[in-house]
Amino acid sequence: MTDLAADRTDDATLRARVAEALARSRARTTALTDAVDDDDLTRQHSPLMSPLVWDLAHIGNQEELWLLRDVGGREPVRADIDALYDAFRHARRDRPRLPLLPPAEARRYTATVREKVLDVLASVPLHGAPLRTGGFAFGMILQHEQQHAETMLATHQLRPGAPVLAAPPPPPSAGMLGTEVCVPGGPFEMGADAEPWALDNERPAHTVDVPTFFLDAHPVTNGQYAAFVDDGGYDTARWWSPEGWAHRREADLRAPMHWRRDGAGWAYRRFGHDGPVDPAAPVVHVCFHEAAAYAAWAGRRLPTEAEWEKAARHDPATGRSRRYPWGDDPPTRAHANLGQRHLAPAPVGAYPAGASPAGVHQLIGDVWEWTSTTFAGYPGFAAFPYREYSEVFFGPRYRVLRGGSFGTDALACRGTFRNWDLPIRRQIFSGFRCARDPRPGEVR
Numbered sequence: 401m402t403d404l405a406a407d408r409t410d411d412a413t414l415r416a417r418v419a420e421a422l423a424r425s426r427a428r429t430t431a432l433t434d435a436v437d438d439d440d441l442t443r444q445h446s447p448l449m450s451p452l453v454w455d456l457a458h459i460g461n462q463e464e465l466w467l468l469r470d471v472g473g474r475e476p477v478r479a480d481i482d483a484l485y486d487a488f489r490h491a492r493r494d495r496p497r498l499p500l501l502p503p504a505e506a507r508r509y510t511a512t513v514r515e516k517v518l519d520v521l522a523s524v525p526l527h528g529a530p531l532r533t534g535g536f537a538f539g540m541i542l543q544h545e546q547q548h549a550e551t552m553l554a555t556h557q558l559r560p561g562a563p564v565l566a567a568p569p570p571p572p573s574a575g576m577l578g579t580e581v582c583v584p585g586g587p588f589e590m591g592a593d594a595e596p597w598a599l600d601n602e603r604p605a606h607t608v609d610v611p612t613f614f615l616d617a618h619p620v621t622n623g624q625y626a627a628f629v630d631d632g633g634y635d636t637a638r639w640w641s642p643e644g645w646a647h648r649r650e651a652d653l654r655a656p657m658h659w660r661r662d663g664a665g666w667a668y669r670r671f672g673h674d675g676p677v678d679p680a681a682p683v684v685h686v687c688f689h690e691a692a693a694y695a696a697w698a699g700r701r702l703p704t705e706a707e708w709e710k711a712a713r714h715d716p717a718t719g720r721s722r723r724y725p726w727g728d729d730p731p732t733r734a735h736a737n738l739g740q741r742h743l744a745p746a747p748v749g750a751y752p753a754g755a756s757p758a759g760v761h762q763l764i765g766d767v768w769e770w771t772s773t774t775f776a777g778y779p780g781f782a783a784f785p786y787r788e789y790s791e792v793f794f795g796p797r798y799r800v801l802r803g804g805s806f807g808t809d810a811l812a813c814r815g816t817f818r819n820w821d822l823p824i825r826r827q828i829f830s831g832f833r834c835a836r837d838p839r840p841g842e843v844r
């Protein structure tokens with residue numbers, strides 16, 4: 401009796417938590433799509449991105465497929481549009497030519513689906529089938545909507561014209577920063593078992609022995625990166641991998657995306673606002689090849705994914721892995737720059753409360769951090785709920801990014817969360833930090 405009652409209470413708490421998160425995610429989607437007119441919504445601002453109206457109806461369609469039809473067992477709302485919004489059927493560059501739902505219809509469709517989903521949420525058992533257990537499918541769809549919100553934010557950064565988004569500036573630096581931190585060698589637990597909404601690629605938890613390494617105490621800043629540019633970094637083949645150098649030449653890369661010369665310094669157009677590049681903020685909009693070239697120039701290297709996660713999660717006092725660098729508590733505005741609360745990365749040192757016990761800052765939020773690791777399943781990986789979520793992307797083509805950006809919602813960001821992209825991509829909110837091996841005799 402007691403256990404059942406407890407279960408019911410937990411279910412009620414979970415349902416309320418899901419309903420609140422659904423409303424919050426939809427408010428963000430609505431703000432991002434209502435900020436521009438219909439012409440802007442249907443236009444493609446870059447061949448790398450979908451028209452915003454595609455993202456909008458795709459969010460509704462995925463919600464319909466997984467929560468209404470699968471979890472809820474309900475009749476389809478619009479089975480006729482499934483193919484249009486199947487990301488695997490149409491590359492982003494081709495999406496503007498599809499017979500997409502016009503903005504008003506896309507809004508109506510997503511609202512209709514949501515209404516029915518709230519009814520499913522109120523009635524479906526949150527246990528039994530794996531998709532329902534712990535509300536997993538709801539968590540997956542919530543993360544999906546928030547991931548598309550970040551993608552839509554990246555589209556906003558690419559659209560020309562006057563600013564349409566507003567947010568207060570990020571907090572200033574509080575100082576208290578070292579330059580690098582030594583992470584002593586030894587095993588740690590990587591990946592997630594207990595996290596109920598962790599995705600298939602974060603599972604299963606497993607032990608990884610990571611040799612001693614040094615990691616930057618903060619992401620590489622614009623000021624540090626500008627020194628590389630000014631030192632002729634983009635003209636010097638030896639800092640670049642052969643693949644990276646070929647891409648640098650072909651794409652004519654000369655500086656991070658959106659930078660332009662301004663007298664002796666650099667200026668940046670951010671969501672329609674012009675301003676100087678802040679030398680104290682993490683560099684953003686660099687591709688993997690640029691990050692690796694900078695690291696070579698600096699006499700360093702990119703961290704592996706395991707090194708990044710160990711620095712972010714391993715608690716040397718207890719030996720256990722935590723959810724975040726600061727502990728197990730969910731992120732607050734004191735911990736990290738997440739959730740589009742600000743429209744830029746914060747200067748390094750702005751989140752002392754979010755640092756790891758060893759003093760590594762801003763691992764979570766601000767900028768996604770490129771790692772040197774290619775995307776692969778952990779030992780014992782099992783695709784869930786479908787191969788297309790992660791498994792079809794495993795292999796040498798994609799590099800892993802960690803930690804989330806200022807545009808990532810806390811729901812889709814944790815110490816185990818894995819993002820991946822092609823090494824040439826930089827329209828995403830991507831930055832990096834460097835690592836190095838100990839010098840001979842440096843550590844005993």
Ligand SMILES: [Fe+2]
Pocket residue numbers: 458462487544548
């Ligand atoms: Fe999607």
